[in-house]
Amino acid sequence: MLRHRRTSCRLTAQLRGTLARAARAPHCERWSHEVEMSVQNPREENMDAIDRRAFMKAAAVGGIAFSICGAQGPLTEARAQGAPLRSAAWPNRRLLDLLKIEHPIVQAPMGGHVSPNMPVAVSGAGGLGSFPCALLTPAQVLDEVPKIRTQTPKPINLNFFCHAAPQRHEAIESAWRQRLAPYYAEFGVDPPASPTRTLGPFGEEMCDVVIELKPEVVSFHFGLPNKSLIDRLKAAGCKIFSSATTVTEARWLEDHGADAVIAQGIEAGGHRGMFLTNEPASQVGTLALVPQVVDAVRVPVVAAGGIADGRGIAAALALGASAVQMGTAYLLCPEARISTYHRAALKSAGDNLSVITNVLTGRPARVFMNRIARELGPLATGVPSFPLPGAALAPLRAKAESQDSAGFSALYAGQAAALGRELPAGELTLKLAAEALQRLGMLGRAS
Amino acid sequence: MLRHRRTSCRLTAQLRGTLARAARAPHCERWSHEVEMSVQNPREENMDAIDRRAFMKAAAVGGIAFSICGAQGPLTEARAQGAPLRSAAWPNRRLLDLLKIEHPIVQAPMGGHVSPNMPVAVSGAGGLGSFPCALLTPAQVLDEVPKIRTQTPKPINLNFFCHAAPQRHEAIESAWRQRLAPYYAEFGVDPPASPTRTLGPFGEEMCDVVIELKPEVVSFHFGLPNKSLIDRLKAAGCKIFSSATTVTEARWLEDHGADAVIAQGIEAGGHRGMFLTNEPASQVGTLALVPQVVDAVRVPVVAAGGIADGRGIAAALALGASAVQMGTAYLLCPEARISTYHRAALKSAGDNLSVITNVLTGRPARVFMNRIARELGPLATGVPSFPLPGAALAPLRAKAESQDSAGFSALYAGQAAALGRELPAGELTLKLAAEALQRLGMLGRAS
Numbered sequence: 001m002l003r004h005r006r007t008s009c010r011l012t013a014q015l016r017g018t019l020a021r022a023a024r025a026p027h028c029e030r031w032s033h034e035v036e037m038s039v040q041n042p043r044e045e046n047m048d049a050i051d052r053r054a055f056m057k058a059a060a061v062g063g064i065a066f067s068i069c070g071a072q073g074p075l076t077e078a079r080a081q082g083a084p085l086r087s088a089a090w091p092n093r094r095l096l097d098l099l100k101i102e103h104p105i106v107q108a109p110m111g112g113h114v115s116p117n118m119p120v121a122v123s124g125a126g127g128l129g130s131f132p133c134a135l136l137t138p139a140q141v142l143d144e145v146p147k148i149r150t151q152t153p154k155p156i157n158l159n160f161f162c163h164a165a166p167q168r169h170e171a172i173e174s175a176w177r178q179r180l181a182p183y184y185a186e187f188g189v190d191p192p193a194s195p196t197r198t199l200g201p202f203g204e205e206m207c208d209v210v211i212e213l214k215p216e217v218v219s220f221h222f223g224l225p226n227k228s229l230i231d232r233l234k235a236a237g238c239k240i241f242s243s244a245t246t247v248t249e250a251r252w253l254e255d256h257g258a259d260a261v262i263a264q265g266i267e268a269g270g271h272r273g274m275f276l277t278n279e280p281a282s283q284v285g286t287l288a289l290v291p292q293v294v295d296a297v298r299v300p301v302v303a304a305g306g307i308a309d310g311r312g313i314a315a316a317l318a319l320g321a322s323a324v325q326m327g328t329a330y331l332l333c334p335e336a337r338i339s340t341y342h343r344a345a346l347k348s349a350g351d352n353l354s355v356i357t358n359v360l361t362g363r364p365a366r367v368f369m370n371r372i373a374r375e376l377g378p379l380a381t382g383v384p385s386f387p388l389p390g391a392a393l394a395p396l397r398a399k400a401e402s403q404d405s406a407g408f409s410a411l412y413a414g415q416a417a418a419l420g421r422e423l424p425a426g427e428l429t430l431k432l433a434a435e436a437l438q439r440l441g442m443l444g445r446a447s
Numbered sequence: 448m449l450r451h452r453r454t455s456c457r458l459t460a461q462l463r464g465t466l467a468r469a470a471r472a473p474h475c476e477r478w479s480h481e482v483e484m485s486v487q488n489p490r491e492e493n494m495d496a497i498d499r500r501a502f503m504k505a506a507a508v509g510g511i512a513f514s515i516c517g518a519q520g521p522l523t524e525a526r527a528q529g530a531p532l533r534s535a536a537w538p539n540r541r542l543l544d545l546l547k548i549e550h551p552i553v554q555a556p557m558g559g560h561v562s563p564n565m566p567v568a569v570s571g572a573g574g575l576g577s578f579p580c581a582l583l584t585p586a587q588v589l590d591e592v593p594k595i596r597t598q599t600p601k602p603i604n605l606n607f608f609c610h611a612a613p614q615r616h617e618a619i620e621s622a623w624r625q626r627l628a629p630y631y632a633e634f635g636v637d638p639p640a641s642p643t644r645t646l647g648p649f650g651e652e653m654c655d656v657v658i659e660l661k662p663e664v665v666s667f668h669f670g671l672p673n674k675s676l677i678d679r680l681k682a683a684g685c686k687i688f689s690s691a692t693t694v695t696e697a698r699w700l701e702d703h704g705a706d707a708v709i710a711q712g713i714e715a716g717g718h719r720g721m722f723l724t725n726e727p728a729s730q731v732g733t734l735a736l737v738p739q740v741v742d743a744v745r746v747p748v749v750a751a752g753g754i755a756d757g758r759g760i761a762a763a764l765a766l767g768a769s770a771v772q773m774g775t776a777y778l779l780c781p782e783a784r785i786s787t788y789h790r791a792a793l794k795s796a797g798d799n800l801s802v803i804t805n806v807l808t809g810r811p812a813r814v815f816m817n818r819i820a821r822e823l824g825p826l827a828t829g830v831p832s833f834p835l836p837g838a839a840l841a842p843l844r845a846k847a848e849s850q851d852s853a854g855f856s857a858l859y860a861g862q863a864a865a866l867g868r869e870l871p872a873g874e875l876t877l878k879l880a881a882e883a884l885q886r887l888g889m890l891g892r893a894s
Contacts, residue, residue, distance in 0.1 A: 091890050246799045266713065267732035281825050282799040282816065285714035285732035287762060288753030288862035292798045306735030314765035315734060318890055319758045351739045352693045352729040369729065378728050415735035439765055443538050444891005 089437050094300040094322040095260060098239065099155050099216060102126030103433040105313065106262075106302055107425065108327030109159030109219065110270060110336075110412065111135045116147040118335035121426035123154035126433065128217065128323075129425075130157040135199065138209040145213045155216035157241070160202040163222040166362070166385035170194070173384045173392075179376060180392055183408070189395040199387050202229065211236040219243075219262070222363075223253075223275035230257045241302070243273025245283055250293040250301075252276060260300045262325050263293040267306030269328040269414035271365040272356065280356050280364040280379055287319065294320035308416035310435020314443065317436070326432070328414040333425040341406040349417035360393065360410040362386035371407030372396075536884050541747040541769040542707060545686065546602050546663060549573030550880040552760065553709075553749055554872065555774030556606030556666065557717060557783075557859065558582045563594040565782035568873035570601035573880065575664065575770075576872075577604040582646065585656040592660050602663035604688070607649040610669040613809070613832035617641070620831045620839075626823060627839055630855070636842040646834050649676065658683040666690075666709070669810075670700075670722035677704045688749070690720025692730055697740040697748075699723060707747045709772050710740040714753025716775040716861030718812040719803065727803050727811040727826055734766065741767035755863035757882020761890065764883070773879070775861040780872040788853035796864035807840065807857040809833035818854030819843075 090096060095104055107114075107122040109132035119129025131148060133141045141158070148156055177191050184191050202225045210218060211232060218233050219241035230240060239259040244250035250261045264273050265286025272283060284292075286305040294301050303316035304325040316324045331338055331346055338346075345353075345368045356364045357378035363386040367373065372393065383389055390410075397408040421428065537543060542551055554561075554569040556579035566576025578595060580588045588605070595603055624638050631638050649672045657665060658679060665680050666688035677687060686706040691697035697708045711720050712733025719730060731739075733752040741748050750763035751772035763771045778785055778793055785793075792800075792815045802816045804825035810833040814820065819840065830836055837857075844855040868875065 091892060247797060248799075265732055265734065267735040277799065279799075281802045284798050284862050285712055285753050286734040287712065287732065287759060288714040288755075289798060291756065291758045292863070292865060306732050308735075309738065311738045311766050312734060314890065315762035318761035318765050318886055350694060351731050351736060352695075352724065352726075355728045415731050416739070418739060440890045442891075443761065443765055443887045444889075445538060 089440070090317075091440060092317055092320075092322045095302065096323075098259065098300060099128060101128055101155055103429065104317070104321075104323030105429055105432055106130060106157065106323055106325040107330050107429070108270075108304065108325045109134075109157065110327050110331070111159075111161075113331065113337050113412070115335050115337050116144055116151075118330065118333060118425045119148050119156050120151040121333075121335055121424060122330075122429050123156050124152045125426040125429035126154075127429045128155060128157055130159055130217075130219065132159045133206070134159060134161040134202075134221070138205050141206065141209050141213070145215070149213070157217035157219050158210060158213070158215040159219045159221065160206065160225075161199070161222055162201045162220050162225045163363070163386055165200060166198050166388055169384070172382060173388060175382060176384050176389065177392060179382075180396070183372075183396050187396055187399040189399050192391055192395055195388065195391045198391075201225070204229070207232055210238070214238065217241055221271060221273045223273075224256050224258065227257070243304070244293060245272055245274040245289070246277060247289075247292050247296045249274070249276050250297050254297040254299050258299060260302055260322070261293060261297055262302040262304050263290045263321070264325075265289045265303070265305030266356070267366075267415040268304050269354070269366045269417070270412045271361070271363050274364070280358075283356070283364075287315070290316060290319040290321050306414055306416045308414070308419035310432055310437075310439045312416065312419075313432060313436035314439035317440065318443075328412075328417045329420050329432070330425055330428065331413070331417075332420045332422040333428060334422075335425045339401070339406075339409070339411075341401065341404075341409060342411045345406065345411050346413060346417055346420055347422075349413060349420070351415060351418060354413050354415060354417070358383050358389075360389060362389045365410065365412065366414060368406075368411040368413050370409065370411065371405075536887070537764075538887060539764055539767075539769045542749065543770075545706065545747060546575060548575055548602055550876065551764070551768075551770030552876055552879055553577060553604065553770055553772040554777050554876070555717075555751065555772045556581075556604065557774050557778070558606075558608075560778065560784050560859070562782050562784050563591055563598075565777065565780060565872045566595050566603050567598040568780075568782055568871060569777075569876050570603050571599045572873040572876035573601075574876045575602060575604055577606055577664075577666065579606045580653070581606060581608040581649075581668070585652050588653065588656050588660070592662070596660070604664035604666050605657060605660070605662040606666045606668065607653065607672075608646070608669055609648045609667050609672045610810070610833055612647060613645050613835055616831070619829060620835060622829060623831050623836065624839060626829075627843070630819075630843050634843055634846040636846050639838055639842055642835065642838045645838075648672070651676070654679055657685070661685065664688055668718060668720045670720075671703050671705065674704070690751070691740060692719055692721040692736070693724060694736075694739050694743045696721065696723050697744050701744040701746050705746060707749055707769070708740060708744055709749040709751050710737045710768070711772075712736045712750070712752030713803070714813075714862040715751050716801070716813045716864070717859045718808070718810050721811070727805075730803070730811075734762070737763060737766040737768050753861055753863045755861070755866035757879055757884075757886045759863065759866075760879060760883035761886040764887065765890075775859075775864045776867050776879070777872055777875065778860070778864075779867045779869040780875060781869075782872045786848070786853075786856070786858075788848065788851075788856060789858045792853065792858050793860060793864055793867055794869075796860060796867070798862060798865060801860050801862060801864070805830050805836075807836060809836045812857065812859065813861060815853075815858040815860050817856065817858065818852075 103126045105127035107129050109130035111132040111134045114132050119131045122129035173194050207229050218238045221243050224242050241260045242253045242258050243262040243264045244253055245264050253261050266283045267286055290303045300322035302323045302325050303321035307324045307326050308329040313324050353368055354366050355369045355378040356366050357373040358364045359377040359380050362383050393408050400408045550573040552574035554576050556577035558579040558581045561579050566578045569576035620641050654676050661683055665685045668690050671689050688707045689700045689705050690709040690711045691700055692711050700708050713730045714733055737750045747769035749770045749772050750768035754771045754773050755776040760771050800815055801813050802825040803811045803813050804820040805811045806824040806827050809830050840855050847855045
């Protein structure tokens with residue numbers, strides 16, 4: 001394997017030797033021909049015979065290939081050897097330097113879908129692993145997170161919601177149950193009682209737990225908690241991330257203390273992070289959103305939505321993002337906690353099988369289209385506040401799943417789900433990094 | 448200015464001379480420091496004193512810089528000199544080679560919004576200029592297109608619709624006029640009579656005209672015309688393009704003779720090209736759509752939607768596109784034919800001010816949100832077939848505009864409208880190419 005070394009060398013001999021090795025490196029087939037063309041006449045100290053343009057091309061290619069060859073197949077080996085320059089090839093280091101991580105890949109937290117082993121694997125591979133805590137109690141967080149900490153010394157992210165506690169309107173909830181009544185009848189289940197307690201947003205008690213655990217990153221969805229909580233987290237050394245779906249939200253997050261903004265494009269699976277707008281129709285695609293957010297804020301921007309392979313990562317960096325956040329791409333990993341229905345849907349995913357619907361949880365979220373979203377939505381009015389509709393659907397979901405139907409299940413997925421691969425999360429992270437570095441090298445190469 | 452030359456050279460002397468020149472080139476400030484670092488000790492035939500890593504970095508940077516320096520500021524000058532390698536830096540040449548153009552930038556046709564001077568300028572600058580003919584009669588096309596041909600010998604694109612002729616349902620049209628009745632009353636205008644003739648799709652008569660004009664490219668929206676028309680166009684030497692909004696549509700287009708597929712993401716301004724689906728809710732963002740289309744078809748893919756500057760172009764190429772199509776970015780050019788309302792809206796555009804609505808024309812199209820889209824849509828049921836709703840709105844649009852309101856006007860815009868710049872179309876094309884090449888070079892450079 002080729003490695004950068006800070007050693008002096010005799011140029012032409014060593015350079016051409018390097019190029020020759022690059023040509024033989026198994027992970028550089030794409031460039032081998034060009035490199036071989038350039039080193040076909042390796043006379044010492046004299047390259048008269050080599051066309052200048054070809055040489056310059058090869059030199060550029062060779063320079064790029066160093067990064068790529070190191071990154072592609074044998075990244076694991078490279079890391080085992082502690083090769084410190086592996087991540088030096090990334091064109092934007094803002095998030096890497098902020099967090100002291102190797103690759104600009106944030107594994108998205110995905111409430112209820114991530115085992116502690118996933119962030120262990122992702123962070124271990126040099127990305128930023130995330131553990132979703134939004135659906136957990138403080139006690140559960142205290143129980144789960146140490147399982148991660150004991151397995152990796154690398155930075156991790158804990159994720160929370162900061163939605164407004166749901167406003168209860170018995171009239172709305174009752175009317176919604178009425179709209180579901182034909183389904184309750186069809187499946188022979190009783191309408192559930194209106195829940196007395198619902199998922200609460202991030203608060204003081206959870207903040208105490210987080211400060212005890214000291215994750216390097218705390219990320220939020222649906223805005224940010226109040227300033228005193230943010231101040232406490234920052235005083236504990238946590239970097240604060242949150243999602244923006246518009247430029248206005250991105251500016252708000254920066255103004256309220258975010259150390260990085262996740263620009264969540266419309267392609268993203270799961271809940272829209274929107275918190276200053278409630279208008280799904282004007283939500284923005286990732287390709288359009290990211291550069292506008294980059295222009296609007298000074299903090300690093302993490303692109304999210306529709307990114308599932310190295311091409312998407314390279315594209316996000318081209319747009320000015322400092323990193324990407326990828327969720328759906330990790331759902332086929334063995335470390336994901338998903339149902340057999342969810343797994344089957346992901347494995348047969350197409351580009352346009354998902355929709356943004358609010359009928360499953362009360363907030364717009366991208367899921368695979370299913371019966372309830374088709375028949376009542378995808379975007380309905382008169383839906384109870386988040387997360388109340390989930391409880392109303394629970395008995396229908398259970399009964400339908402017992403009949404092998406996901407017609408009432410929230411199978412979260414982004415629009416690049418079809419690009420997903422069934423790999424362990426660490427291996428996937430390294431593969432994604434290698435693909436992206438290869439793609440970046442190709443882009444920078446004059447043809 | 449630096450130029451590639453196919454000459455043999457003595458490596459180290461010439462190379463370091465080249466690097467030194469690169470360091471002085473005014474458009475390479477970004478790299479100057481690194482290059483100077485590498486050539487600080489230019490002893491002939493011996494670079495022992497030069498740190499190997501720094502040299503390789505500089506060599507790679509230098510190789511990239513050749514392309515960039517040529518492309519950045521003085522592209523016009525370069526073209527005036529006929530510099531043939533100017534476009535050699537593009538990492539994907541499939542569309543460039545297919546059409547013999549210099550830059551992978553297609554100016555989108557935009558029905559009614561493009562003067563003949565726009566494709567003249569864009570094609571003249573090395574992109575592919577497009578002239579929208581969908582709203583014109585064959586006689587008008589015969590009148591307008593020669594104005595382009597006489598001004599540039601470069602390839603051009605003529606664009607047509609191939610929608611199904613609208614199905615007339617008097618009940619639907621009557622009900623729609625009823626929904627508009629309060630507006631007719633408010634503005635004191637008479638409901639217009641139901642139109643007896645409507646915009647027809649591309650047919651035999653227009654095909655005769657096109658074959659006479661022999662544009663290098665004929666592009667379609669809403670599918671493709673029947674095989675006999677496609678065969679005639681191909682026999683005349685025209686390359687056939689059309690828009691796909693899903694992978695399924697892309698495959699269909701390839702199977703039916705398209706020489707390139709325009710993957711139109713949800714960010715795009717104007718009409719969705721959708722023709723095998725009528726479900727706007729599952730339309731796909733550009734970042735997710737392009738790689739999936741690239742994987743699905745063998746023909747070159749042109750990315751469209753949300754691309755308005757060099758970052759977007761670089762991102763599209765990262766995704767595997769062979770070129771981009773940009774529409775809204777050209778709407779502020781003096782060669783655009785837009786209303787003062789449209790221009791004002793574009794100049795104050797934000798990221799999330801547009802929506803996809805079907806109430807203006809009967810087909811989903813992205814426009815700046817306005818009163819009629821807000822109050823009846825954005826996506827309404829019971830809307831008459833394309834393009835009938837336009838006629839029903841005409842008197843409201845005219846009256847509202849006379850009162851300085853665009854509440855009933857279709858102000859087409861994509862989600863990157865805010866990135867638009869008021870430049871002549873040729874200058875804009877060169878600037879976009881230079882920005883993209885610069886961005887590509889930065890991405891390929893190891894930091």
